[in-house]
Amino acid sequence: MHRRASAWAVHVFTASGAVFGLLALFAVFQDQPAMVFLWLAVALIVDGVDGTFARRADVANVLPGVDGSALDLVVDYLTYVVVPAVFMVRFGLLPDGFALALAGWVLLTSLYCFANTGMKSSDAYFVGFPAVWNVVALYLWLLDFDPWVNTGILLALGVLTFTRMKFLHPFRVRTLMPLNLAATAVWFVAGGWLVAVHPEQPSLAFVPWLAASGYVVGMCAWRSLRDLRG
Template identity: 65%
Template sequence: MPSRAVPAGRRLAAWAVHGFTAFGAVLGFAALMAAGQGEAAACFAFLGLALVVDGVDGTFARSLRVKEALPGIDGAVLDLVIDYLTYVLVPAVFVVWFDLLPRGLAMPAAAWMLVTSLYCFANTGMKSADHYFVGFPAIWNVVVLCLWLLRLGPTVNAAVIAALGVLTFIPVKFLHPLRVRALLPLNALATAAWLVSAAWLVAIHPERPVLPFVVWLAAGAYYVGVSAWRTVRGAA
């Protein structure tokens, strides 16, 4: 559909959706500034908000058919640029500045995160036909949050980062909680439980009450379990 044939109100709505997506860059910058000031909880709060924006902006874009209303603006590219900031760059900075890794390994590990993620973002086959991610989907914001909350120690943290970087190149499947149609209500419920419990744990860190911690672990285990099941099952 030519852009001149699109009603002005619909084009304005499409610009609003792109603006909402672009707000993720502001949240990413705020997270980076918070990390630089040693405010870990604030950093994760901004990254959490950016995660929510990224989770729902695509739904808005598809429902309003933004691509038809503004064909000259590639929302997918816009989304990827912001995702690299919030999913990769800020977490890479976080692991260095907050001493989550052994001395001498922080910079190489951060570089590993940055470079493997470039492959993920450039890979045209990063999603399967049923909307699972193929290979580790560079969700370093989630990984670094887990390492920070679990307090596994620098050596284990380094091993986790190394292994996940390798999984970027291996066709294991990772659940997209809002795009995979199979078990979608349960996926969404587990995602909401994970987000709420994670926010609770970040807000009261370093305290770790049993209820939010168990809910957080259970929701994470559900994600891992569904991803493993889809990987073992193979092609649909």
């Protein structure tokens, strides 16, 4: 009985991400961008640790009739894709007249990512752009690019969904894991600071945020080039 209760608790914890996604969506329509990213960050944390809890509770064997992986994907599609797409439209990050079409591009390309059974490599990298549009929306909002530049970024990332390019999973990739985790921590802390003080961009937060971003991009490029070299 205790094992079943623990397993159900893990599923409820995973499902709570949908509630945080709903709160983020409400914040979009209340024109509170900082709150949007707060709730998306909470959902991201839930998504980052629920797998560990599921393995410890042996959820797959204790509750074989409930597919935790499917539950996780449903929640992720809301928080990683739907909410960020609505955010980009609502806050004018996309060109007038094309915003809805571009949001549709985000939703459609992401469906392939979530349905792709080969979305992870044997060494835990994502294969193709992993539909982390919540992260993309954050960059576009903080960096304040021209909407047409944002259009090019969205189109390029959508195309990368269908490629074999490798993208770092900082909590799963074992190569240089301490550095991966450190860069991720710096990115979270500095990014949170930038969101809190937006539209200011203090160098004490902006420089380490971009440096951590550069590290992750470098890891993705290194792993992808390794494949090309055979």
